[in-house]
Amino acid sequence: MKETNRSWYFVERPTGEPDADCFELREEAVPEPADGELLVRVEYLSVDPYMRGRMRDAESYAEPWDVGDVLKGGVVGEVVESNDERYDDGDLVTGEGTWAEYGVLDADEVAPVDPAIADPPAYLGVLGMPGRTAYFGLLDVGEPIPGDTVVVSGAAGAVGSVVGQIAKLNGCRVVGFAGSNEKTRWLTDDLGFDAAINYQETDDYEAALAEAAPDGVDVYYDNVGGPITDAVFTKLNLDARVAVCGQIAHYNDESVPTGPRKLPLLIATRAKVEGLLVADYATRFGEATERLATWVESGEIEHRESVVEGLENAPDAFLGLFSGDNIGKQVVRVAE
Amino acid sequence: MKETNRSWYFVERPTGEPDADCFELREEAVPEPADGELLVRVEYLSVDPYMRGRMRDAESYAEPWDVGDVLKGGVVGEVVESNDERYDDGDLVTGEGTWAEYGVLDADEVAPVDPAIADPPAYLGVLGMPGRTAYFGLLDVGEPIPGDTVVVSGAAGAVGSVVGQIAKLNGCRVVGFAGSNEKTRWLTDDLGFDAAINYQETDDYEAALAEAAPDGVDVYYDNVGGPITDAVFTKLNLDARVAVCGQIAHYNDESVPTGPRKLPLLIATRAKVEGLLVADYATRFGEATERLATWVESGEIEHRESVVEGLENAPDAFLGLFSGDNIGKQVVRVAE
Structure with a gap:
């Protein structure tokens, strides 16, 4: 020592x-x-x-x-x-x-x-705070149903990569946004995402989503905010759920960021948007840790x-x- | 004829x-x-x-x-x-x-x-579509708890005036935004709102809210959107609920309206924002009509x-x- x-x-x-x-x-x-x-x-x-x-x-x-x-x-x-x-x-x-x-x-x-x-x-x-955040945010806030299309921003990050894999285990179509081809390849080739969008290579996120999520978006797990989130909101389906986990695009903002207003989009879709913090689920950490460990051991979730x-x-x-x-x-x- | x-x-x-x-x-x-x-x-x-x-x-x-x-x-x-x-x-x-x-x-x-x-x-x-909208939007989406502070925009309108009165029946502190002194007087003097803000007489909605809702906002029933809503979001309490019923400030917009981004505010508060449409509650219209009629007959709800x-x-x-x-x-x- x-x-x-x-x-x-x-x-x-x-x-x-x-x-x-x-x-x-x-x-x-x-x-x-x-x-x-x-x-x-x-x-x-x-x-x-x-x-x-x-x-x-x-x-x-x-x-x-x-x-x-x-x-x-x-x-x-x-x-x-x-x-x-x-x-x-x-x-x-x-x-x-x-x-x-x-x-x-x-x-x-x-x-x-x-x-x-x-x-x-x-x-x-995956077996710590980010994995638990993915687990509760997707399952409790996102409430995925088999057949849903789940979109994840920051998909190659610690939280997003677990969100997408749990969504796949739930029988969903999963689309991730990430910032390099190495990342999008990891998502689709190793983690089983159905599609991944490299947001550095296109400005037209709506068009990219229209292709990757042709049936619209039922669950959006947002780690990022900014223009990606703006695009996803225009594709929300009826009764969509949005889990607001992170907004890394805005963490360094010094003034209140502005952008397209989203509330008008919520009426026609009756979408639900909810912020989440993993600490609120402290009494259920044991459940998450056990499930995540099982999935990691079996190889169903990679990290x-x-x-x-x-x-x-x-x-x-x-x-x-x-x-x-x-x-x-x-x-x-x-x-x- | x-x-x-x-x-x-x-x-x-x-x-x-x-x-x-x-x-x-x-x-x-x-x-x-x-x-x-x-x-x-x-x-x-x-x-x-x-x-x-x-x-x-x-x-x-x-x-x-x-x-x-x-x-x-x-x-x-x-x-x-x-x-x-x-x-x-x-x-x-x-x-x-x-x-x-x-x-x-x-x-x-x-x-x-x-x-x-x-x-x-x-x-x-009150006994038609607006009353039912108020009933389900407040009770099912807003989920008011006695002691909550409920803020309503468009409070002197057909929906808002009923929302505020049902919130009072639920033991809440109720604050309304409306556009004239005649309206705000109606809210506080006749309908029992605890406070009402004439948004035509101030630009500083945050300061007006700090006074009218000193304990913050637990439920926001939004009929309006725009700057009033921007201000209310900055005052949301932990686990606040926002019912997005209308966005009349934006109905005449020809391009996508912009404004302060609200998602970053949802993480710390874990607030839930949900759009609603009364038609989704069609199987429960009988319940609403019966309750509303009872309240109208007893004078507990004025119209x-x-x-x-x-x-x-x-x-x-x-x-x-x-x-x-x-x-x-x-x-x-x-x-x-």
């Missing part, structure tokens, strides 16, 4: 797109776990789009970060000092930690990682992680989310 | 705001009812904002009118010739007729009018009709809906 611990601190609120100036790497003493706590050597750190919201000085669903705070995020790592009888040194766990080499986690708030089910970084993706090497590159990994660098879940490998 | 029948025809599709050129009054023979039909002398004719949609050459929830069609609408009138054993000459009925002095209605599709419960024009308002005199003024009565001329339900008195 090292004597010192490197940690990323939040040192400047961004205006618009965040950059390297928002982050500062500091070296400190390795923290000591109290009773009921675990010292964890971080192997993988999660960076997620929702963290952009925590950089704002405004109350929202996630507690805002204060300037001077250490950055927080999901981690997978090895217990190196346990002050809780449920865990031993050497156990692999996942939980909410910090952007650091070592973290102290409350033993009540970690979950075990079983490498026999999936490699550890998958516990930050992929984009790995950036080294804690020093964590800010770049985070910033890359806004330019679509990742395929599947973006993680940072902090240690082997 | 007269020998001739005057009827309004739809003779020109409007661009933007409709005007008198869209309508033509023609004189024809009085139609003859077939078996199972009733000849009805129209006493009151309903004009409704949704009719603007029927003037477009586009499929929507209501069948579009073709140029050259006679205009259709709800009527209340007296049976003057019955070819159905269920109705006698002299009976008062309501149903879907035409903008005319006489109309032939299918006896299967009319309902009796009981002047002991309410004056005949109320059967086009008001704005009456324009004379069939020749029906187009003006319709056009006045878009400038907010009406308080309560707008009807045209065709005959005594």
Whole structure:
């Protein structure tokens, strides 16, 4: 074990797109776990789009970060000092930690990682918060029915790639929007999507949708917002459901974004549009984790992680989310 | 009975705001009812904002009118010739007729009018389609809970005025937007709204709402769209429900209207936004009619009709809906 611990601190609120100036790497003493706590050597750190919201000085669903705070995020790592009888040194766990080499986690708030089910970084993706978000957002808000056409934006991301596969398991036609041919190939060739639209290669999303979703859209799982979402709304079917999970196109906006009004489209379709947050389903996390693990073990759901090497590159990994660098879940490998 | 029948025809599709050129009054023979039909002398004719949609050459929830069609609408009138054993000459009925002095209605599709419960024009308002729309939209889509703050736009209209009163019966705090002091006084002094905002007298709807709805908005019943709706969305509470019933601010738009994007606001609030159409509740119309009639008879729900005199003024009565001329339900008195 090292004597010192490197940690990323939040040192400047961004205006618009965040950059390297928002982050500062500091070296400190390795923290000591109290009773009921675990010292964890971080192997993988999660960076997620929702963290952009925590950089704002405004109350929202996630507690805002204060300037001077250490950055927080999901981690997978090895217990190196346990002050809780449920865990031993050497156990692999996942939980909410910090952007650091070592973290102290409350033993009540970690979950075990079983490498026999999936490699550890998958516990930050398909078997972690993004997988649960996909599960509840699609099934509870989207309410897919076999035969429905399900459209997913951000389809090659950590959430979208799971949404599309669960929709396929539900007997739906699945169409994904993603930002490169490598991504759209992954969706159609590996994940079984019926069609995928590379939004970088066309401006006419409505025409692309008319081809990919000729029977219109019954469920739209939105991770993105912006012009893709504008186009999908014009194709909603009667009684369509829209699950608003993310709006990454707008997270860096400094003023209220404008665009086509959508409410007039809801009357004729009687569509339902609903925002969702996975934390609301906390009492049912066990259900999601069990189902997702079963699907992952059986190979019915595939997963992929984009790995950036080294804690020093964590800010770049985070910033890359806004330019679509990742395929599947973006993680940072902090240690082997 | 007269020998001739005057009827309004739809003779020109409007661009933007409709005007008198869209309508033509023609004189024809009085139609003859077939078996199972009733000849009805129209006493009151309903004009409704949704009719603007029927003037477009586009499929929507209501069948579009073709140029050259006679205009259709709800009527209340007296049976003057019955070819159905269920109705006698002299009976008062309501149903879907035409903008005319006489109309032939299918006896299967009319309902009796009981002047002991309410004056005949109320059967086009609180006891007709607008009342049922308010009932199902508020209760089924809005899902009000006692203590909720319910905001209604177009609050002094046929639908909005009923929505607010049902919300009061459900133990809610009710705030209405309306376009004159006469209207806002009616809402607060006669209908029991807790607050009413005259949107003609302020541009700062958010500030007005902060005062009128200090605990935020749990249910928003939207008849209007536009800047009022933009403001209400910024005040939605956690798990708020938005019932999108009408968007009269946009019915005359010729291009897709733009405005602040609302989906980013839905994530933090997990709000649900849903379009509604009363026709979807057809199997439950009996329930609504019975409850509404009970509330009207007991005086728990008050109603008001704005009456324009004379069939020749029906187009003006319709056009006045878009400038907010009406308080309560707008009807045209065709005959005594």
